[in-house]
Amino acid sequence: MSNTETSAEDSKLTSFVSHLIELRDRLLRMVIAVGAVFIILAPFAKHVYDIFAAPLTNTGVQMISISVAAPFLVPYKLTLMLAFLIALPYVFYQAWQFIAPGLYKHEKRLVVPLLGSSVILFYLGVLFAYFVLLKMMFTVIPMFLPESAVYSPDIGEYLDFVMMMFIAFGFSFEMPIATILLISTGTTTAESLAKKRPYVIVGAFVVGMILTPPDVISQILLAVPMWLLFELGLFLSKFFNQRIKEAGEARETMNKEAREKADLEALEAGDDSLDRSPAKAAGAVAGTAAATSIADQANALWSDSDESGEDYTDAEEQRAYEAFEEYNPRSEEDLDAELDAIEAEEFAAEQAALDAELAGKVTDSEAELIEKVESDIEEAKSEDAALSTDTDDQSESDKSGDDKSL
Structure with missing residues (x-):
């Protein structure tokens, strides 16, 4: 393993460890913050619970504690x-x-307002459950109590039940944030969600039925706000469209820059497959022309003798066979490489012409380069056509020679 690879791995490991250390520090600060608030509120724990139980105790119900x-x-x-x-x-x-x-x-511009709004909406959901839902719920529920029973909820069960209501309403009030995120990420559109409004309303009532006690009032008090908040999310998404569009354009620009940077690094590393310069294309065509020169000589010998109608002399046959023995037919890979070179030339010529047109003028050197590349392209194409024709003629000549020998 080279020193460069070793240093790169060490750098990645160092970066990973530094992220873990920062994560530990952030989590520690969160715990300290929660602990500090808890220490401040701990002396008032009994009063906090009394305030928490007010929606029930204000109806005249006395709570009990059945756990030790x-x-x-x-x-x-x-x-x-x-x-x-x-x-x-x-x-x-x-x-x-x-x-x-x-x-x-x-x-960041897209996330910051959504993050702040999510906290506020969660608090609003909790407050709505405390001041509206619980008050109405504990007014209605005792009405169904049989006369032979006494309604005295346990303080632990009351805490669990109310906290479940707080969490349910807190997250249900996040509906506008969820709607905006679905639209901003391209998962769906505002028009598509608007068409699915009936399904959203039914889903809100289903969620209300699952998360609330088995009474219609609680279900309605959860389902209706969810539906209204969904409509609010659709309305607010229109104001986020511009930011969403800007975010998408910025993302496309960064992806393009990343691709260009990767291509540049590949070229600097010696990857010739990405080199489309006119010089490389011209060199490829020149190499192709040189490779076909021997075949041209042999084809000329066969063609001249065949057109004259005379039999080949021993010396001419010997020279022809030697020429063909030196010639190695090109494989499909060579032909593909030549085609790539031609396409690269065309691309380079078009790019050079476009750049010159955008600049407003074409210099003499650029014009000569474009003309040279275009002539090389035409020459390569004509040589390919000639080689194909000569190969066909040679096949016919071989066939006629075999007939003569027979």
Whole structure:
């Protein structure tokens, strides 16, 4: 293994390790942020739970605790979840700081507003569930309680149930972000989604049926906001069309530059297959012409003798056979290489003419180069045609010679 390859592998390993170290630092900062908020809220854990249970306790329902450690664990569990929600913007910021260096400028312009909006929409979903859904739900549910039972939910089960509602409504309020992302990535279009609106509405009610308690009110309270937020996403996607278009154009430009850079590196590394210069094309044609010169000499001998109608002398036959023995017919690979050379010449000539036209004038040296390349192309084509004709004549001559000998 060369020193260059070794240094390249060492560089890749160093880069990978540095990314791991940075990821560790970012995760550590996230944990510290959540821990700091939790430490601040921990002394108020009981009051936090009382506020959290207000939608139920305000209806006059008394909660119970049937687990031994629940009075201690449940309030602090809720406080830890609340600390994470409060620190969520900082958590997203650290994640963004880790990802952003790998994104292009146009990608950052598209992601930043979506990332900020997603946090705000998640908070709105949680607040909607707390102030609207839970209040209506705990007003309706006790109405179905039999008179022989007492409605006293456990504090742990209440926490799990309400947190599920918060997560469901928080993510359902991300519908505009999901809609914009689907359109911006080219997965679908706004027109296509608009045509599928009936399916979206049915899907929203299905999601509401799965994620909410088995009552119509809760299902409607989740499905209707999802549908309205879907419509909001379609509306906002129109304002993102320009940014999406700019991002696509920038991506195409960068891909083109990357291809050109790769071709340049290949040429510098000695890959002649990408060299389409006029000099290389002219050299290929010259080599082809030299390779056919021996065959031309032999064909001339056979043609002259055949046209005169005289038998070949021993010396002429000997010279003809020697000429043909020196001539090696070209293989398909050689013919393909010659065709590639001709195409390269044509491309070079067209490119030179186009460049000169764009520049507004053609210099004398450029005109001579274009004329020379075009003449080489015509000469190569005529030599190929002559060689093909001579080969056919030779085949007929061989056949007639065999008839004479018979």
